[in-house]
Amino acid sequence: MNSRFAKFAIGQVVKHRIFPFRGVVFDVDPVFANTDEWWESIPEDIRPVKDQPFYHLLAENDENTYVAYVSEQNLLADETGEPVQHPQTAVIFEAFDHGAYRLRPRISH
Structure with a gap:
């Protein structure tokens, strides 16, 4: 079995390597877990390999906010130190401190 650790953490702000958007990680799949479609x-020339972590992001660009699903190979750490302006950040995270978000405590049983 090929064990692999995610490079980016939940709450970390990242940016896309190719496209002009950034976001905060709110979930990680150890390998591709979306549809083949x-x-x-x-596009085939930029299609990522499936055997790597994929990140769920609360993403933003200059025009809007959305949820993105991005391969590790296409992400870089965002060095701006600025929060993401996605409206869902307050639902998932409780604070933004030192360039990263802290998850809200979860109630479980």
């Missing part, structure tokens, strides 16, 4: 919709 979604994967095949990516």
